[in-house]
Amino acid sequence: xxxxxxxxxxxxxxxxxxxxxxxxxxxxxxxxxxxxxxxxxxxxxxxxxxxxxxxxxxxxxxxxxxxxxxxxxxxxxxxxxxxxxxxxxxxxxxxxxxxxxxxxxxxxxxxxxxxxxxxxxxxxxxxxxxxxxxxxxxxxxxxxxxxxxxxxxxxxxxxxxxxxxxxxxxxxxxxxxxxxxxxxxxxxxxxxxxxxxxxxxxxxxxxxxxxxxxxxxxxxxxxxxxxxxxxxxx
Amino acid sequence: xxxxxxxxxxxxxxxxxxxxxxxxxxxxxxxxxxxxxxxxxxxxxxxxxxxxxxxxxxxxxxxxxxxxxxxxxxxxxxxxxxxxxxxxxxxxxxxxxxxxxxxxxxxxxxxxxxxxxxxxxxxxxxxxxxxxxxxxxxxxxxxxxxxxxxxxxxxxxxxxxxxxxxxxxxxxxxxxxxxxxxxxxxxxxxxxxxxxxxxxxxxxxxxxxxxxxxxxxxxxxxxxxxxxxxxxxx
Numbered sequence: 217x218x219x220x221x222x223x224x225x226x227x228x229x230x231x232x233x234x235x236x237x238x239x240x241x242x243x244x245x246x247x248x249x250x251x252x253x254x255x256x257x258x259x260x261x262x263x264x265x266x267x268x269x270x271x272x273x274x275x276x277x278x279x280x281x282x283x284x285x286x287x288x289x290x291x292x293x294x295x296x297x298x299x300x301x302x303x304x305x306x307x308x309x310x311x312x313x314x315x316x317x318x319x320x321x322x323x324x325x326x327x328x329x330x331x332x333x334x335x336x337x338x339x340x341x342x343x344x345x346x347x348x349x350x351x352x353x354x355x356x357x358x359x360x361x362x363x364x365x366x367x368x369x370x371x372x373x374x375x376x377x378x379x380x381x382x383x384x385x386x387x388x389x390x391x392x393x394x395x396x397x398x399x400x401x402x403x404x405x406x407x408x409x410x411x412x413x414x415x416x417x418x419x420x421x422x423x424x425x426x427x428x429x430x431x432x433x434x435x436x437x438x439x440x441x442x443x444x445x446x447x448x449x450x
Numbered sequence: 451x452x453x454x455x456x457x458x459x460x461x462x463x464x465x466x467x468x469x470x471x472x473x474x475x476x477x478x479x480x481x482x483x484x485x486x487x488x489x490x491x492x493x494x495x496x497x498x499x500x501x502x503x504x505x506x507x508x509x510x511x512x513x514x515x516x517x518x519x520x521x522x523x524x525x526x527x528x529x530x531x532x533x534x535x536x537x538x539x540x541x542x543x544x545x546x547x548x549x550x551x552x553x554x555x556x557x558x559x560x561x562x563x564x565x566x567x568x569x570x571x572x573x574x575x576x577x578x579x580x581x582x583x584x585x586x587x588x589x590x591x592x593x594x595x596x597x598x599x600x601x602x603x604x605x606x607x608x609x610x611x612x613x614x615x616x617x618x619x620x621x622x623x624x625x626x627x628x629x630x631x632x633x634x635x636x637x638x639x640x641x642x643x644x645x646x647x648x649x650x651x652x653x654x655x656x657x658x659x660x661x662x663x664x665x666x667x668x669x670x671x672x673x674x675x676x677x678x679x680x681x682x683x684x
Contacts, residue, residue, distance in 0.1 A: 225644070236495065247496045264654060288655050308644050313633055319625040323618075345622065353616035359658050363622055364609035365630045367675045368602045372631075373639035375598035375683060382587040384557075389598055390634060391553040392540050397606075397627045399547055405607035405620075409460070409465045410542050411600030419522050420498060424593050437674050438668050445586050445658030448607060 218338065219243055219251045219268055219279075224259035225309035226284055230261060233305075235386040245270055253277040257338055259303055260361040264288050270280065271296040280331050284360030291353035301326030301335050304354055305343075305377050308365050317342040323349040323357065406448060413445035452572065453477055453513075455487045455504055456495035459543035460518055464495060467539075467551040471575040479504055487511040491572055493537055498522050505530045514565050520592030522561050523585035535560030535569050538588055539577075541600050546598040557583035557591065607670060640682060647679035 220227050227242060234240040234418040243250045245262050253275055260270050261284040271281060271293050281293060282301035293300035302325040307315065322339035324346060326332045332348065339346040349357060370450055372393065376386040400406040412420035428435040451473040454461050455659040461476060468474040477484045479496050487509055494504050495518040503529050505515060516535035527534035536559040538650060541549065556573035558580060562568045566582060573580040583591060604625065610620040633642040646654040655676055 235471065264651065276671045278676055282606065297596075308626060308630055308633065310633060310637065310642060310644065313636065313675070315629065319629075320626065321622045345625075347618070347622070349616070349618060353618055355657075356612050356616050359616055359661055360609035361519050361613040361623065361626060361646075361674075362645050362658060363612065365626050366572075366643070366647065367605050367671075368630050369633075369639055369643050370647075370675050370679050370682075371597045371601050371605070372634060373597070373643070374678070375594035376639055378594040378597065382583070382590050383593055384581070384583060384587055386639075388555045388581070389540065389595065390631070391555065391597050392542060392595060393602065393631045393634065394628075395549065396602050397631055399542065399544060399603075399623070400486065400606060400624060400627065402547065403544065405603055405610055408542075408544060409600070409603050409607070410544065411506070411596050411603075413600065414499070417498065423521065423589075424596060427589070427593055433674050435679055436670070437601075437678070438596075440671050440674070441604050444608070444667055444671070445600070445604050448604075 217241075217255045218251060218257045218259060219255040220259045220261055221245055221248070223261075224261065224263070225311055226305065227259075228311055228316075228335065229307075229309045230259060232304065233315075233320070233342040234338075238338070248273055250381070251275075253279065255279045257282065257334070258270070259284055268292055278395075280334055282326070282335060286361065287355055290327070291351070299327060299331050301321065301331050302351070303335055303339065304349070305355075306357065306361060308369075310359070318344045321345040321347065321355055323347055325350055325354065368416060374437075411445070411446060411450065413418035413442035414447075414449055416446060451475075451486060451489045452488040452491045452493060454493045454495055455479055455482070455485070456493075456518075458495065458497070459545055461493075461495035462545055463543045463549060463551075464493060464518065464539065467549075467554070467576040468542035468572075469605075472572070482507055485509075487513065489513045491516065491568070493518055493628065500528055514568055516560070516569060518594065519646070521589055523589070524561070525585070533561060533565055535565050536585070536588065537569055537573065538583070538591075540591065540595060542603075552578045552658075555579040555581065557581055557588055559584055559588065609670075643679060643683065645679070648683055650680060 231242045258279045267283045280299040282303040304323040307320045322336040322343045465476045492515045494514045514533040516537040538557040541554045556577045558569040
């Protein structure tokens with residue numbers, strides 16, 4: 217039995233990932249009295265700032281208490297129970313967008329080897345990829361995922377804006393975006409890099425910067441990313 | 451019959467895309483005498499800087515002469531022939547990485563409606579998505595693709611670097627990257643945006659910037675992208 221505290225994207229998707237595999241309930245953070253303290257696992261899946269408060273309001277029990285945040289260290293739960301852990305699913309969760317839960321890597325950490333094995337058991341109920349990551353590694357993983365996921369989506373938004381008024385639909389770019397990622401199945405990012413900065417084509421780079429001169433943020437962004445690409449190529 | 455001049459990634463993939471559909475030969479830019487001037491279409495698929503020179507060295511013929519560059523305007527070919535055009539496949543080409551050519555959008559432009567229809571015919575031999583784009587729209591499309599493709603790949607490289615020394619393999623992040631793009635099938639980039647900047651989570655943003663303080667480029671990059679996300683959210 218698992219109790220998931222939260223009502224956001226992560227809580228909702230974890231509930232769906234577990235629900236055909238094990239008894240699971242979802243508890244609103246404002247209705248903690250609904251928690252089943254006979255649960256073997258209580259997952260705190262609330263915003264980072266609220267984790268400590270929610271954990272502090274839990275009643276004593278035998279449950280393993282774990283949060284699901286990438287950036288909060290395990291020690292944030294110290295004092296709450298002897299059995300604490302972290303259960304961090306590496307994925308971008310959006311309500312209403314279906315996911316293949318078996319493909320979601322889960323990174324776990326806990327206060328004892330026994331608790332690590334418990335978390336590994338529960339994660340393996342839906343995921344094919346479960347690995348240990350201590351708080352330091354997980355923090356780097358979270359930072360890496362901001363670059364690779366959140367910022368990649370922001371670049372897609374920028375591309376969409378650039379296409380505004382051209383009559384070309386942003387959707388036309390999706391095969392290119394998918395192939396950009398699919399290439400990474402067989403090539404490293406360095407091997408997969410293409411484009412003007414990778415070719416050292418300063419004429420194209422200059423003409424692109426000229427097009428961006430009225431958007432200081434985009435100009436800087438283009439300039440920095442081109443420099444990063446040309447440096448990693450040299 | 452098509453003659454493709456070039457020996458790079460784009461030329462190689464265009465040759466493969468056409469070869470089961472139509473007579474096609476690939477000609478080394480240094481051996482222009484191998485061109486078959488009975489070709490209906492001569493595609494100049496060389497680096498941007500070399501297009502004008504290669505075009506100037508072609509013998510007079512009835513062939514439609516088109517380049518394949520995103521950033522070079524049609525008028526670069528003016529004077530070479532009355533029948534000129536642009537045949538721009540929007541994809542990231544890497545030798546040795548297979549592609550589903552039917553998924554590659556081709557953007558065409560030409561000196562006459564008849565030539566546009568010719569290019570549409572040839573593009574449709576392999577692509578399900580053929581559209582007209584004038585030189586201005588194509589230049590914006592190329593800029594958009596640098597952001598959405600080349601820079602996205604650079605972000606993947608940054609993520610890989612951040613994971614160095616954590617013991618976590620970069621490959622573990624690929625399901626996240628794929629889902630980041632797959633979400634855009636049903637959501638706009640704005641709707642799909644997640645992460646600390648989208649949530650306005652300044653505590654996480656500050657701790658990430660702190661982690662990047664010894665890498666000025668990455669620090670600036672994180673800062674600018676977070677600002678772009680929070681501005682487009684407000």
